[in-house]
Amino acid sequence: MITLHGFAASNYYNLVKHVLLYKELPFQENLLYGGSEELLAISPAGKVPVITTNEGLNLSESSVICDYLEETYPDIALYPENSSERAVVRQIMKVAELYFELPSRRLIPYAFSGTEIPESIKDEVRQALDVGVIAISRLCQFSPWVAGDKFTMADIYVYYVNIVASFGASQLDWDVPAEIHGMKTWNDSMSQLAITQNIEADRQANMPEFMQKVTAQIQADNAK
Template identity: 65%
Template sequence: MITLHGFAASNYYNIVKHALLYKEIPFEENLVFAGSDALLTVSPMGKVPAITTDDGVNLSESSVICDFLEDTYPDTPLYPKSATERATVRQIMKIAELYFELPCRRLIPYLFSGTDAPNALKEEVRQVLTRGIIALNRLCQYSPWIAGRAFTMADIYVHSVNTVVSACAPSQLDWDVLAEINGMKEWRNTMRQSDIAQKIEADRLANMPEFMTHIKTQMQAAQPK
């Protein structure tokens, strides 16, 4: 059985978890936080998520893991058969990561500490998000799914990315970024209604208190003595 290492408050962890649940692949979860010695035994960078495969191989990086799951368990596909359509799905995923998730991630320390990010940083994040909004407005189809008629990895990926965006942008930038992308909020509501998405969200909320305790401990340890 596959072991999924990480913690449910992580959106990258939940990308892999969503794929496992959608494909109905048996797995067990091992709660471990980023940067810990325990995680370093299965993830060379100490990053979440990581998996241990049925034959004992450790893999990290969510995109690598999801590609492995797609190759190993093809009966319930999350990518189209056409190479062009697969590339389109990956293009949406990459843009969502680079121009949505990663800029907002720069605001997370301020969100966790309850402080306001510097104006210069806010402006940098706004500029990158604006580019992402333009790109996703051009690429996302919502017919009914984000890349077209079929549910794909792009739906899972963007849904998890939006967890970070919707947490950081309104509080730090006073900006409802998702409202800037035509059809995004309606699609997101559809995604939230699935049993898998509801389970993942319930697990995420249940893990948040322990995760925040871990973060506060790390922040206290990092303070000058």
């Protein structure tokens, strides 16, 4: 059986979990947090998530895991058959990761610690998100799904990327997804899916323990 390693407060963990559930693949979960020796033993960069395949192979990096699951278990497909359409889906995923998720992730330490973000960092994040807004607006259709009339891996990927992009509302006073026509309606539709709601319940259940670990790390860093 596939094992999914990580923790439910992680958006990338939940992204992979959504793929596993959508494909109706049996799997078990193993709670691991970043920085643990157990995680470093199976993840080269010590990042969450990791899966251990049925053959005992450990794989990290969400996009790599998603491709592996699609290629190994193609019966319930999340990529189009046409190679050009598949490339468009992957392009959307990469743009969302590079210009939505990664810049927004810089806001997380300040949101969790309650400290003020330097204006220089705010400016850098805004500039990167500006690129993301333009690119996503050009690439995505939201008719009704991200890449058109069929649900694809891009829907799952962009939805969980948006969870981190939502920090822009609290930290930059900027509702970034609202800048993109059709994204809010699509995001609401995604949030109503049964799989999404089950994952969200698990995320909420994990948050108190996760925040305890975050707080302890912040205190340890401040004590240095």
